[in-house]
Amino acid sequence: MSDAVCMVSGGLDxxxxxxxxxxxxxxxxFLHVNYGQLxxxxxLRAFNEIADHYQVSERFVADPTHLRKMGGSALTDxxxxxxxxxxxxEGIPVSYVPFRNANLLSIATSWAEVLQARFIYIGAVQxxxxxxxxxxxxxxxxxxxxxEEGTKPDTSIEIVTPLIHLSKKEIVEKGVALKVPxxxxxxxxxxxxxxxxxxxxxxLRLRGFQQAELHDPLPYRxxxxxxxx
Amino acid sequence: MSDAVCMVSGGLDxxxxxxxxxxxxxxxxFLHVNYGQLxxxxxLRAFNEIADHYQVSERFVADPTHLRKMGGSALTDxxxxxxxxxxxxEGIPVSYVPFRNANLLSIATSWAEVLQARFIYIGAVQxxxxxxxxxxxxxxxxxxxxxEEGTKPDTSIEIVTPLIHLSKKEIVEKGVALKVPxxxxxxxxxxxxxxxxxxxxxxLRLRGFQQAELHDPLPYRxxxxxxxx
Numbered sequence: 420m421s422d423a424v425c426m427v428s429g430g431l432d433x434x435x436x437x438x439x440x441x442x443x444x445x446x447x448x449f450l451h452v453n454y455g456q457l458x459x460x461x462x463l464r465a466f467n468e469i470a471d472h473y474q475v476s477e478r479f480v481a482d483p484t485h486l487r488k489m490g491g492s493a494l495t496d497x498x499x500x501x502x503x504x505x506x507x508x509e510g511i512p513v514s515y516v517p518f519r520n521a522n523l524l525s526i527a528t529s530w531a532e533v534l535q536a537r538f539i540y541i542g543a544v545q546x547x548x549x550x551x552x553x554x555x556x557x558x559x560x561x562x563x564x565x566x567e568e569g570t571k572p573d574t575s576i577e578i579v580t581p582l583i584h585l586s587k588k589e590i591v592e593k594g595v596a597l598k599v600p601x602x603x604x605x606x607x608x609x610x611x612x613x614x615x616x617x618x619x620x621x622x623l624r625l626r627g628f629q630q631a632e633l634h635d636p637l638p639y640r641x642x643x644x645x646x647x648x
Numbered sequence: 649m650s651d652a653v654c655m656v657s658g659g660l661d662x663x664x665x666x667x668x669x670x671x672x673x674x675x676x677x678f679l680h681v682n683y684g685q686l687x688x689x690x691x692l693r694a695f696n697e698i699a700d701h702y703q704v705s706e707r708f709v710a711d712p713t714h715l716r717k718m719g720g721s722a723l724t725d726x727x728x729x730x731x732x733x734x735x736x737x738e739g740i741p742v743s744y745v746p747f748r749n750a751n752l753l754s755i756a757t758s759w760a761e762v763l764q765a766r767f768i769y770i771g772a773v774q775x776x777x778x779x780x781x782x783x784x785x786x787x788x789x790x791x792x793x794x795x796e797e798g799t800k801p802d803t804s805i806e807i808v809t810p811l812i813h814l815s816k817k818e819i820v821e822k823g824v825a826l827k828v829p830x831x832x833x834x835x836x837x838x839x840x841x842x843x844x845x846x847x848x849x850x851x852l853r854l855r856g857f858q859q860a861e862l863h864d865p866l867p868y869r870x871x872x873x874x875x876x877x
Contacts, residue, residue: 479714479717479718481712481714481717482713482714483710483712483714483755484711485708485710485711485712485755485758485759486758488708488710489708489758489759489762490762491758491761491762511800511801515800516758517757517758517759517761517762517799518754518757518758518761518795518798518799519758520798521750521754521757521758521794521795521798522751522754522755522758524754525747525750525751525753525754526712526714526751528746528747528750529714529715529718529720529745529746529747529748529750529751530714530718530746532720532746532747533718533719533720533746552797552798552799552800552801553797553798553799555797557797558794558797558798561790561793561794561796561797561798562794562798564790564793564794565750565787565790565791565793565794566747566750567790568781568782568784568786568787568790569747569749569750569781569782569787569790569791570746570747570781570782571740571744571781572740572781
């Protein structure tokens, strides 16, 4: 029996989130979703290594290829260029995958209902994220209402977002406190061998470690210090 | 440009729903979802024949295989027997696919956002359906709130459920009024050549035609008259 389905992309935030669920003593099930992102193979490796670390045997890898086939995002369509060094720009970034998190949470809820799990842990971050609309607390509150309406009467599943109001710095610090295996995680949107150090995801991660005055154990192709705001 | 994404399973309800959207003069896009249901090949054929009928060229077939891999339903797991002649039983039927409609609507919303469509038409029926929790109007209202929260600020997509409060009899009558090609649709959960006439879906459909005092053009293996309540 698993009490909590953890969504584990393999990135820093999802690993710290899994560590939070683990620290609460919940029997865990790990869910990974390959939606055609460019670094899918590297992320799947990170997922399995993190699952090994926490000794989670209940694992599910979903492959909703429709998000790739539909396109509409720089994460899934190679013809749309990923920006470099573009943190703090206005508007929704081109890496936004249309309504991605609703697809991911629907998969997680279906699995949680089959497993009779009570919680879904997801490492979404509202404040210090890239401005994706489906990463805001109000989105998850609305989705909890959909779960309440759309599942069996005796099903009770709640989405838990332990990082939602943390900064990247605070996430790194929480990870340190929970002994998170940072070296097993992968955040880069572009590369699979050595992180690029230039995409939004690398920049956010590097800034978080820098602000926490800690060293990121991952190797980077470019790792110049970035301006801390 | 498509204004309305129509979810077309290939069944009676989805075909009447597409006819409603067509009658409103909306440029249409047809979405079919193969989630591993036993009659997937027959339903896909119905989808394409209905799309041909309405001359819809914008088509998308999504294949979220995770619902099949997770199981938990008689529609996706051959080891769970489908009931026969079991209409009007209490509780959620074993054909319930956990949180299926949220998965389907998430796919539809992603596609609608890519297409910049304004509406998603779905042929859900609350009253005369099989008691699925994710077919109730309150579920779709909750999902509309998730779309509002989880898509770009300039995206405006609304789920439309023109059949939600109709009985099967009324759906058949509406289909007649809209000249729906009933002969192209497929409703049976079990068979792909000749409809079984015994599963919930066949029984509901047969009862609808019977109450409307009309002949269903599909051939049935068993087509004894059923008691009309």
